[in-house]
Amino acid sequence: MKAGVRGKAGVRVVRLFGLPVLLVLGWWLVSGRSFYLPDPVRVARAFGQTWFSARVFDDVLPSIGRLLAGYALATVLGVGLGVPIGLSPRLRATLEPVLEFFRAIPPPVLVPLLMLLAGIDTPMKVLVIVSGCVWPILLNTVEGVRALDEVLADTCRMYGVHGATRLRRFVLRGASPQIMAGLRQALSIGIILMVISEMFASSSGLGFTIVLFQRQFQIAEMWSGILLLGLIGLTLSLLFRFVERRVLSWYYGAGAARA
Amino acid sequence: MRRLLYGLAGLAGLLALLEAVPRLGLVDERFLPPASRILGTLAGQLVTAELWLALGETVLGWALGLAIAFCLAVAAGVVIGIVPGLRAATHSTVEFLRPIPSVALVPLATLLYGPSLGSTLLLVVYASFWQVLIQVLYGVAAVDPVAYDTARSYGLSSWSRVRHLVWPTALPYVMTGLRLAAAVAFILAVTAELVIGSPGLGAEIQVAQNSGAVPTVYALIVLAGLVGIGVNAAVRLLERRVLSWHPAVRSEAGT
Numbered sequence: 001m002k003a004g005v006r007g008k009a010g011v012r013v014v015r016l017f018g019l020p021v022l023l024v025l026g027w028w029l030v031s032g033r034s035f036y037l038p039d040p041v042r043v044a045r046a047f048g049q050t051w052f053s054a055r056v057f058d059d060v061l062p063s064i065g066r067l068l069a070g071y072a073l074a075t076v077l078g079v080g081l082g083v084p085i086g087l088s089p090r091l092r093a094t095l096e097p098v099l100e101f102f103r104a105i106p107p108p109v110l111v112p113l114l115m116l117l118a119g120i121d122t123p124m125k126v127l128v129i130v131s132g133c134v135w136p137i138l139l140n141t142v143e144g145v146r147a148l149d150e151v152l153a154d155t156c157r158m159y160g161v162h163g164a165t166r167l168r169r170f171v172l173r174g175a176s177p178q179i180m181a182g183l184r185q186a187l188s189i190g191i192i193l194m195v196i197s198e199m200f201a202s203s204s205g206l207g208f209t210i211v212l213f214q215r216q217f218q219i220a221e222m223w224s225g226i227l228l229l230g231l232i233g234l235t236l237s238l239l240f241r242f243v244e245r246r247v248l249s250w251y252y253g254a255g256a257a258r259a
Numbered sequence: 260m261r262r263l264l265y266g267l268a269g270l271a272g273l274l275a276l277l278e279a280v281p282r283l284g285l286v287d288e289r290f291l292p293p294a295s296r297i298l299g300t301l302a303g304q305l306v307t308a309e310l311w312l313a314l315g316e317t318v319l320g321w322a323l324g325l326a327i328a329f330c331l332a333v334a335a336g337v338v339i340g341i342v343p344g345l346r347a348a349t350h351s352t353v354e355f356l357r358p359i360p361s362v363a364l365v366p367l368a369t370l371l372y373g374p375s376l377g378s379t380l381l382l383v384v385y386a387s388f389w390q391v392l393i394q395v396l397y398g399v400a401a402v403d404p405v406a407y408d409t410a411r412s413y414g415l416s417s418w419s420r421v422r423h424l425v426w427p428t429a430l431p432y433v434m435t436g437l438r439l440a441a442a443v444a445f446i447l448a449v450t451a452e453l454v455i456g457s458p459g460l461g462a463e464i465q466v467a468q469n470s471g472a473v474p475t476v477y478a479l480i481v482l483a484g485l486v487g488i489g490v491n492a493a494v495r496l497l498e499r500r501v502l503s504w505h506p507a508v509r510s511e512a513g514t
Binding site for chain 1: 261262265266267268269270272273286290291347348349350351352354355356358359360361362363364365366367369370371445446449450453454460461464465468473476477479480483484485486487488490491
């Protein structure tokens with residue numbers, strides 16, 4: 001019995017780490033052939049030296065701070081505008097083509113433009129993140145509010161639920177699965193824009209630092225930066241999944257009960 | 260019909276707003292030219308050969324990258340989904356590599372390929388590969404186990420099982436993946452041109468901005484938006500074509 005449990009745990013460990021270990025071994029074997037691919041040990045050492053230093057406070061944390069600020073602003077804007085647009089069919093019909101157009105613009109092309117309008121400092125970078133993140137959130141909110149259950153809407157009216165209570169308990173709740181889907185799309189766009197906004201005319205931040213390493217041919221440091229960006233992306237997506245489970249627990253629960 | 264009118268009114272309102280704000284001096288005209296001048300510049304650009312060449316480069320990078328990523332992801336996804344145990348073994352790796360933002364590869368692309376099509380392709384392929392792969396994995400997992408066992412006991416070979424059972428089941432998921440990947444691929448194609456300087460629309464925007472040609476920057480951004488709409492529409496059309504046999508699409512067409 002005990003051996004069986006231990007055997008199962010062993011299988012799990014192999015499943016989790018088997019392929020990654022093989023990949024790192026493969027990397028280690030082919031490294032050294034190319035100048036551009038240093039071996040994993042050197043990258044790991046560079047990672048420690050580069051990122052466990054004052055850079056955390058000078059470059060990494062400000063970048064993440066801007067990302068979160070822009071993301072939060074975009075959420076407020078997107079949900080705040082999306083609810084009224086979704087509730088009014090006339091407003092929706094009027095604005096739909098305009099919104100579709102703005103969503104179709106690849107957000108990075110707005111960087112040169114926003115540099116003109118807002119300079120090259122923190123406001124511009126936050127604005128770039130907002131301008132990219134707001135569209136998926138806005139359009140998904142509109143979609144979610146539009147598709148609210150009509151029977152529930154009538155029930156709310158019958159029971160005299162209106163105003164802020166209706167908004168909180170019915171509109172936002174009912175649209176939340178769609179809103180979360182929009183937020184998930186916006187998060188990955190936000191990370192991309194965080195990096196790109198710092199690659200233009202900047203003197204600090206993660207994106208700037210990684211490009212600097214590349215220009216100075218500090219290859220191991222550059223790889224460690226790519227690794228760090230990957231870890232940040234992974235952490236944020238895990239955090240997001242945790243929050244999503246919390247917010248939508250009623251939704252998953254209902255789905256499981258139905259199935 | 261009324262919807263169309265409202266939509267046109269919305270677009271007209273946007274144009275009027277963009278015309279009025281700089282004319283009234285609310286924003287400096289040097290930074291935000293009136294809509295008429297932006298559209299005029301766009302019309303002027305549309306008759307030059309350079310613009311069409313740049314547009315061609317962008318579309319080439321987008322289409323080629325998307326095609327490569329699509330083929331790789333479908334092949335990898337079907338194999339991972341079908342071979343027993345492979346899915347569990349690759350899960351942690353896929354979940355680690357997927358959230359890596361593709362722009363993290365910008366420095367690597369610059370070193371390896373410089374400002375050329377290769378850089379665009381590297382970014383586009385990486386970004387769109389995961390979008391398709393995840394959907395293919397969902398699709399293969401959605402295959403009805405009873406149908407699969409039936410196919411096996413009737414002696415269908417692995418190839419015909421993939422061809423006649425797995426592929427049709429996964430196809431709606433695959434097309435969703437393709438739609439998501441097409442949008443991401445376009446963003447990354449323009450980004451590579453903008454940041455690394457590979458030839459294309461993004462590079463033109465960068466040049467226009469450096470030379471202070473503000474109306475041209477706006478005109479090219481409008482053009483990028485229009486191309487984006489075209490890309491979305493094209494993929495949606497393809498999706499309807501490919502899935503015309505599918506009950507979901509057929510019932511939609513019936514109503």
